[in-house]
Amino acid sequence: MATPKPRVKVPKTASQGEVITIKTLISHPMESGQRKDKDGNAIPRQIINKFTCEFNGQVVFSCDMDPAVSANPYMEFTAKINEPGTFKFTWVDDDGSVFETENKIVIE
Amino acid sequence: MTFTRRQALGLTAGAAAFMVLGPKMTYAATEQTDAAIKAFTGGAEPAKGKISLDTPEIAENGNTVPVGVYVESPMTADNYVESVVILADGNPNPAVATFHFTAMSGVAEAKTRIRLAKTQNVIAVAKMSDGSTFIDTKEVKVTIGGCGG
Numbered sequence: 001m002a003t004p005k006p007r008v009k010v011p012k013t014a015s016q017g018e019v020i021t022i023k024t025l026i027s028h029p030m031e032s033g034q035r036k037d038k039d040g041n042a043i044p045r046q047i048i049n050k051f052t053c054e055f056n057g058q059v060v061f062s063c064d065m066d067p068a069v070s071a072n073p074y075m076e077f078t079a080k081i082n083e084p085g086t087f088k089f090t091w092v093d094d095d096g097s098v099f100e101t102e103n104k105i106v107i108e
Numbered sequence: 109m110t111f112t113r114r115q116a117l118g119l120t121a122g123a124a125a126f127m128v129l130g131p132k133m134t135y136a137a138t139e140q141t142d143a144a145i146k147a148f149t150g151g152a153e154p155a156k157g158k159i160s161l162d163t164p165e166i167a168e169n170g171n172t173v174p175v176g177v178y179v180e181s182p183m184t185a186d187n188y189v190e191s192v193v194i195l196a197d198g199n200p201n202p203a204v205a206t207f208h209f210t211a212m213s214g215v216a217e218a219k220t221r222i223r224l225a226k227t228q229n230v231i232a233v234a235k236m237s238d239g240s241t242f243i244d245t246k247e248v249k250v251t252i253g254g255c256g257g
Contacts, residue, residue, distance in 0.1 A: 061213055069223070075219070077218040078214045
């Protein structure tokens, strides 16, 4: 499996109190554990089970995922911006690995 | 080609046996979905309204079905949507995803893409910070299931 690569779309600027839309995607096969290989053996489950978005250290949005979430899990959600700061996005894999990315936003 | 009575009977029996013993997958029953709703609401019966689920009427590919959810709420520090669970009653396991919102979300709205094994109901249940719960159900017709091999 290629290393999952997170992609995040956050506006660079926002006005005070604006509600912005954030779009995130991470490349990941989200192996459900239901599929079988050509010899009939079940392919073990391996999915991203947790996604968290933090702003200046405070959780804004999080999501617990089950195998019914599509491959390359896509999340679109909102955040209210009252101050400039940094968004931190975290994805947690079933095998314990953690993928992170950060985005800054300024008030104009 | 003509069949004797005996042959015709044998064929019918064979076909019936195939339908019964044919390939079978285990799907989440309605009871399992109800149990998942109960576990989420803490036993309460969720009311209709406030929550709206946005799904396509027909999904051509069950592997990626776009799903959106919106809950009416002022989203202030003492009155906000705590979480929303998405369930699919025709999948091998009804649980799909659980969104957790905070007052910092601004609006209780989220979109994602999900897998649906066959034509079925997608259910969204919202839990507010005061403990009340709301439900919305939409049927999605699936042309090609997303259950994989």
